[in-house]
Amino acid sequence: MINPVLLIVIPLLLAFVGVMFKSFSKSLLFFGLVLNTIFAFFAQKGSYELGGWQPPFGINLLVDNYSLFGIVLINVLFLVSSLIGMKKIGKYSLPLLIALAGLNGMVLTNDLFNFYVFFEIATISAYIISTLHGKYHQTFNYLVLGSVGSSLYLLGIIIVYAVVGSLNMSDLSVHFSGLSQNIQLIVSILIFSGLAVEAKLIPFNSWVRGIYSNVNTLTAPLFSAVYASTIFLVFGRFFSNLITVSGPLFNIFIAITFITFIFAEASATATKNMREILTFSSIGQAGLITGLFLIGGGYAAVLQLINNAFAKLVMFSTAANVYENNSSDSIDKAAGIFRKYPLVGFGFTVSALSLIGLPLFYGFYAKFNIINTAFNTNWIIPLVILLGSLLEGVYYIRMLVKLWVPGEEHEEATEKLTTKFSMNKLFVISVVAVVVGFLFIMGGIYPELFGDFVQNVSTPLKESLSYLSVGVM
Amino acid sequence: MKKFISALLTFALAFFIFSLLYDSESFFPKYGETDLNNTVSQKYIEKNVDETRPSPETGSANIVTSVVVNYRGFDTLGELTVLFISAMGVALLLNVGKERIIFRVKPNFILKAGVRIITGIILIVGIYIFIHGHLTPGGGFPGGAMIASSVLLMYISDDKFKEKMKAFNVLEGTSGVLVIVLGLIGLFAFNSFLYNFLPSGEIGQLFSAGLTPILYVLIGLKVGSELSNIIGNFLTQGGEK
Numbered sequence: 001m002i003n004p005v006l007l008i009v010i011p012l013l014l015a016f017v018g019v020m021f022k023s024f025s026k027s028l029l030f031f032g033l034v035l036n037t038i039f040a041f042f043a044q045k046g047s048y049e050l051g052g053w054q055p056p057f058g059i060n061l062l063v064d065n066y067s068l069f070g071i072v073l074i075n076v077l078f079l080v081s082s083l084i085g086m087k088k089i090g091k092y093s094l095p096l097l098i099a100l101a102g103l104n105g106m107v108l109t110n111d112l113f114n115f116y117v118f119f120e121i122a123t124i125s126a127y128i129i130s131t132l133h134g135k136y137h138q139t140f141n142y143l144v145l146g147s148v149g150s151s152l153y154l155l156g157i158i159i160v161y162a163v164v165g166s167l168n169m170s171d172l173s174v175h176f177s178g179l180s181q182n183i184q185l186i187v188s189i190l191i192f193s194g195l196a197v198e199a200k201l202i203p204f205n206s207w208v209r210g211i212y213s214n215v216n217t218l219t220a221p222l223f224s225a226v227y228a229s230t231i232f233l234v235f236g237r238f239f240s241n242l243i244t245v246s247g248p249l250f251n252i253f254i255a256i257t258f259i260t261f262i263f264a265e266a267s268a269t270a271t272k273n274m275r276e277i278l279t280f281s282s283i284g285q286a287g288l289i290t291g292l293f294l295i296g297g298g299y300a301a302v303l304q305l306i307n308n309a310f311a312k313l314v315m316f317s318t319a320a321n322v323y324e325n326n327s328s329d330s331i332d333k334a335a336g337i338f339r340k341y342p343l344v345g346f347g348f349t350v351s352a353l354s355l356i357g358l359p360l361f362y363g364f365y366a367k368f369n370i371i372n373t374a375f376n377t378n379w380i381i382p383l384v385i386l387l388g389s390l391l392e393g394v395y396y397i398r399m400l401v402k403l404w405v406p407g408e409e410h411e412e413a414t415e416k417l418t419t420k421f422s423m424n425k426l427f428v429i430s431v432v433a434v435v436v437g438f439l440f441i442m443g444g445i446y447p448e449l450f451g452d453f454v455q456n457v458s459t460p461l462k463e464s465l466s467y468l469s470v471g472v473m
Numbered sequence: 474m475k476k477f478i479s480a481l482l483t484f485a486l487a488f489f490i491f492s493l494l495y496d497s498e499s500f501f502p503k504y505g506e507t508d509l510n511n512t513v514s515q516k517y518i519e520k521n522v523d524e525t526r527p528s529p530e531t532g533s534a535n536i537v538t539s540v541v542v543n544y545r546g547f548d549t550l551g552e553l554t555v556l557f558i559s560a561m562g563v564a565l566l567l568n569v570g571k572e573r574i575i576f577r578v579k580p581n582f583i584l585k586a587g588v589r590i591i592t593g594i595i596l597i598v599g600i601y602i603f604i605h606g607h608l609t610p611g612g613g614f615p616g617g618a619m620i621a622s623s624v625l626l627m628y629i630s631d632d633k634f635k636e637k638m639k640a641f642n643v644l645e646g647t648s649g650v651l652v653i654v655l656g657l658i659g660l661f662a663f664n665s666f667l668y669n670f671l672p673s674g675e676i677g678q679l680f681s682a683g684l685t686p687i688l689y690v691l692i693g694l695k696v697g698s699e700l701s702n703i704i705g706n707f708l709t710q711g712g713e714k
Contacts, residue, residue, distance in 0.1 A: 005666045009653055012554060016649030019561075019642055050547045052665040056513050057522040059547045091565055098558045105551070117551030121558060128562040136566075159494070162502060165512030182499035186490060 085218025153194025336406025347433020532673025617696025
């Protein structure tokens, strides 16, 4: 069977080859993406030693249901995003290959320092890829904040190593509850703030607006779907398996995540640019999903993670496409654009409605479970989630109505009024939009299809990690 | 005002971390008083992680090298990639392949003659450092940095040096590919990526420690060529896109 280390090594190998043969780098990228996507489906569960040293003395990769789902999701989304933004890749195929290796490594590794290395690889690639839109100042801002975040994480694991004496995640997950209160406090704060920069939580997220509001068709799906999903998956791993937070610190963390959710959703109602609205919505979803992981709702969080990843994939690439063709993505000016492109419009609409959580769509099932999980904690959290969803509904439905119905109020909407705005007739976007749309509707009608699967995925989050019980290939 | 606030924040963070760790209840080991018996490092020092391996299990006289290239070799591959992607970022953003920066002061005779003497010495020391990485302190990263420093000297003294830089791309790619190929041989023959499949030999000999010196040479070459590329890119003038 396929050793999952290949998912990390093959993109690296292709990138090293690509340095020598620059003209083939784009074909190498797609070769690597396809190969990785196929391999991800054939990876097997287990613990894989590197260098032949048993953990915790060497590094090992841990493939349980959760990380298996993670690598499949990441590789598929990465392939789709690169197909959507194929024209924009240009010289950036090698950073994309490295980014893929880094993201796979982040999800697979079972070693705290090895995670840091892959975290660095993935974020440095992200800085480079984000220069595609030419806003260097924003990239610099991102770079500074991202570096501070990863340094905080590094400081956290230095303290872990000094106390636990090992860098293995399984060791930390077993020993964490036995550590003294002080160490628990400092380690959880440092690791939380380190990850929060990438996870877009307030007050660590000032880079997001600059990067996300300027995306193009390549970076839009890449950042909003691939990078975002990876960091949520990792966040879930850290704060469900490794670190258990309790007491006042738990309340602070929860407050941070849900304040992020409400603030972002509220800000989204105030702007009228498609990409800006989607940016705020992404920040909001980040708050919601990380908050769910914190209160122990792994199942609901994974449901919403899937919902967010696919919905944002379609919506962000559509918005970026609109911007690229018209140098503006103001909703007012784009009114009625979906009349001209009904297929994309269908996918966009279903994604938005699913993200809000309306019945008949997959998102309803997710929201239903979210509220259910939230009621197990106290009455404030479900209230906050409902309020946020209401705000979400307001701006998304306002946006959808505008985009489908041209003309002023009281005016009869006709084809003539439809905006002069255009979109590239990208075959990939239409196909992705239609497929995702149908999947969301399917998931809404037969929730059991996804329910059982996600249940399996989220079970490893409830147990502490172990590397010895599962067989080695 | 901004500086004042950031200084204040830094002090607050420092005080917070210090007070939490210095507390007697925190069990944070004092400097030099760590109990090694419960840490993984004890086994690295005694070289008895794996009972079935022939002893000495890594065969490297330098314990840091054992950890960096053998026990945690995968991290080193990752670090190489970090350097690789950073070099690539410099190349992409500075838009390479344009004119070399012309300094206002031309390289004079003394500089040219001096560089010819000194680069050879620096190169040899750099190569010595990464070949002997498993015996003495040092290794691929410092050795590579020394190689790059000699390249920087040549770059400053020689106007025509730019044309020779193409070779570094090939070196960078080949050494990276070879590291991974060696790792993959371990994966397919011994079921574990980067498995040290060569005999470890006698500690202290030049040909000992199995795969470690070979990997360190490759790492040294890769780091050297990457850093040289970065230098080359910084010393070229970015043109219009």
